[in-house]
Amino acid sequence: MRPITERDIRTSFVNCSKGEATRLGLPRDFADLPWDDLDFLGWRDPGAPERAYLVAERDGRLVGIALRVTSGASRSFTARSMCSLCLTTHTGGGVALMTARRTGEAGRQGNTVGQYLCADLACSLYVRGRKDAAGGAAVEESLGVAEKVTRTEDNLRTFLDKVRGS
Numbered sequence: 001m002r003p004i005t006e007r008d009i010r011t012s013f014v015n016c017s018k019g020e021a022t023r024l025g026l027p028r029d030f031a032d033l034p035w036d037d038l039d040f041l042g043w044r045d046p047g048a049p050e051r052a053y054l055v056a057e058r059d060g061r062l063v064g065i066a067l068r069v070t071s072g073a074s075r076s077f078t079a080r081s082m083c084s085l086c087l088t089t090h091t092g093g094g095v096a097l098m099t100a101r102r103t104g105e106a107g108r109q110g111n112t113v114g115q116y117l118c119a120d121l122a123c124s125l126y127v128r129g130r131k132d133a134a135g136g137a138a139v140e141e142s143l144g145v146a147e148k149v150t151r152t153e154d155n156l157r158t159f160l161d162k163v164r165g166s
């Protein structure tokens with residue numbers, strides 16, 4: 001994705017209040033993120049570990065999604081689980097169930113969308129082999145990086161559309 005600014009990020013959120021978007025903690029390494037290798041920007045709030053965020057481009061616009069981390073540590077240490085975006089497998093809490101409040105009326109009624117995601121939201125780097133999943137990644141795949149990137153983007157689009165109720 002193209003590099004984006006702090007202001008881009010804070011104004012991109014579609015499913016949280018303006019106040020929350022203003023207060024949220026940016027990624028620690030924001031100054032030198034590997035933008036060329038990112039399909040989306042995802043991170044855990046450095047000041048609030050149960051919160052996570054995801055910012056992606058959709059139809060030429062930035063869409064930011066605020067997420068609640070609802071599980072992760074409770075899984076047994078040897079259990080494998082898979083991220084539903086990039087399909088990387090992890091052990092020991094490397095995947096967490098995250099929920100996003102839906103936009104609009106559905107969100108006001110408390111509707112959320114749950115998704116199992118890489119706990120550090122570094123899907124783009126796992127897919128490109130720039131980061132290794134602890135104890136995971138044992139599933140042999142014949143897909144190349146380009147296909148995996150496309151698949152991750154497709155899954156991400158589906159997720160964004162679910163949150164936005166379309």
Ligand SMILES: [Zn+2]
Pocket residue numbers: 083084085086087088117118121122123126
């Ligand atoms: Zn992932």
